[in-house]
Amino acid sequence: MNLDFEEKFLLMLYFSEENNTLITRAMKLMFLFEQIFEIKSENELEFIAYDLGPFAKNFQINITPLITEELVGYREYCDSNLNYISESYYKEYFLNEKRKGEIKTILEKEYIPKKNYKYPIELIKFLTEIYTKTHLKDLIQLCYFLEPEFAQNSVIDEEVEYYNRSYNQKFILKAIFLLNENHLLKLFRNIEGALKIFDIKGNSIEKENFSLFVQEHLIPFRKESVINLNKVIETIDNISIRDPNKTYKFLKFRLLEIYSLINEEEINLRTIRLLLHYFFKSLTLQWPLNENNMKKFRNIIKDLKKNIQLISIKDDQPPLSIDYPLLKKELENEFQKKTIKKIKDRNEVGIQKEELGYKGDFLIDKKNLPNIFEEFSEEELEELISSEDTEDLADTPSEI
Numbered sequence: 001m002n003l004d005f006e007e008k009f010l011l012m013l014y015f016s017e018e019n020n021t022l023i024t025r026a027m028k029l030m031f032l033f034e035q036i037f038e039i040k041s042e043n044e045l046e047f048i049a050y051d052l053g054p055f056a057k058n059f060q061i062n063i064t065p066l067i068t069e070e071l072v073g074y075r076e077y078c079d080s081n082l083n084y085i086s087e088s089y090y091k092e093y094f095l096n097e098k099r100k101g102e103i104k105t106i107l108e109k110e111y112i113p114k115k116n117y118k119y120p121i122e123l124i125k126f127l128t129e130i131y132t133k134t135h136l137k138d139l140i141q142l143c144y145f146l147e148p149e150f151a152q153n154s155v156i157d158e159e160v161e162y163y164n165r166s167y168n169q170k171f172i173l174k175a176i177f178l179l180n181e182n183h184l185l186k187l188f189r190n191i192e193g194a195l196k197i198f199d200i201k202g203n204s205i206e207k208e209n210f211s212l213f214v215q216e217h218l219i220p221f222r223k224e225s226v227i228n229l230n231k232v233i234e235t236i237d238n239i240s241i242r243d244p245n246k247t248y249k250f251l252k253f254r255l256l257e258i259y260s261l262i263n264e265e266e267i268n269l270r271t272i273r274l275l276l277h278y279f280f281k282s283l284t285l286q287w288p289l290n291e292n293n294m295k296k297f298r299n300i301i302k303d304l305k306k307n308i309q310l311i312s313i314k315d316d317q318p319p320l321s322i323d324y325p326l327l328k329k330e331l332e333n334e335f336q337k338k339t340i341k342k343i344k345d346r347n348e349v350g351i352q353k354e355e356l357g358y359k360g361d362f363l364i365d366k367k368n369l370p371n372i373f374e375e376f377s378e379e380e381l382e383e384l385i386s387s388e389d390t391e392d393l394a395d396t397p398s399e400i
Helices: 005-015 023-036 059-068 097-110 115-130 133-146 157-161 166-178 181-187 191-197 207-222 229-237 249-260 269-283 291-307 324-348 378-395
Strands: 020-022 047-050 053-056 072-077 090-095 356-359 362-365
Touching (some): 005 020, 005 072, 005 090, 005 097, 020 133, 023 059, 023 115, 053 059, 053 133, 115 166, 115 181, 133 191, 166 191, 181 207, 207 229, 207 269
Antiparallel strands (some): 356 362
16 A cells, blocks of 8 residues: 555654754655655656756645645745845744644554555655754765766765765665565665765776676565576676776675575575675775774674574585505605606706616616715815714713
């Protein structure tokens, strides 16, 4: 069952701090409800690209019945000394004080507990509470990145582009666990926009690999099939190949380790949420990793391993055993082969057979036996001979 505009707007005010909101925040939240997550209604808003991003031309028409019925009140401020609407202008909507108690009672009894409204109301509550008045610019940034065509006429596009993205990164990480399957798919409908929040931009060499990685994890949420581990591993293996700086090499190695040890039979939607959360949380770090971020990365990996079942590489493996006699024989044979090959090579350059003799099982090149005394000077030789004489004397039994 869908909620109409009036119901969505009243619920937004209900979950807002002090039950009020500025018009810009209200319009951007309604844009998320209707355009991104498709909580549709007959009297839905018609958005266009405008000065601050998505703007609904029929917003005022839709909200007028709420004002005339005294369900919603408003106040606006503008510097009267100016002949134009300045940045100081604002318009604020709030639950009408006269009927606030009545409105809250109706929402709490007839809407919030009803199963038919469960998921849309949970979404409205989640978005409204996370994007408070103090996070208006974060809200605008999210709208710009997820639906970039509505930012084409923006007068603050550069400001939003270079604005800190950490708050929206936290939103994505929370959304991965809190949104239902349908809403999660809609959030990642523009995967490139979501990746941009994590600084994976259009000119990033890894954008295609990361997009394919996320896309493969969304397939089970569409109930089309299970996750294809071979395809995921193949995608991971392509990371860092085209990047001469190997920026994400540590992420690649860890992903390969984890996905090669996953028990395929244990994979469910909860597991996939954990894997997506791990991936995006890793992207919140500054890459390539410095020492501090490396520590954070290790902690992220530890947290994942605590919450996901991996196959131990030690399982079902026999204890290591070595057949020492066989190994010794193999080494001796290999050494003999190499010795004979060296001698054959020398024969080819003029070493005569009579210059070769046998010593045990091995051929010895008599001519090329090294003279160890050539390594010492005459003074060193005298010292060496005298020390040997001294040792010989030490070994001779003394007379008693």
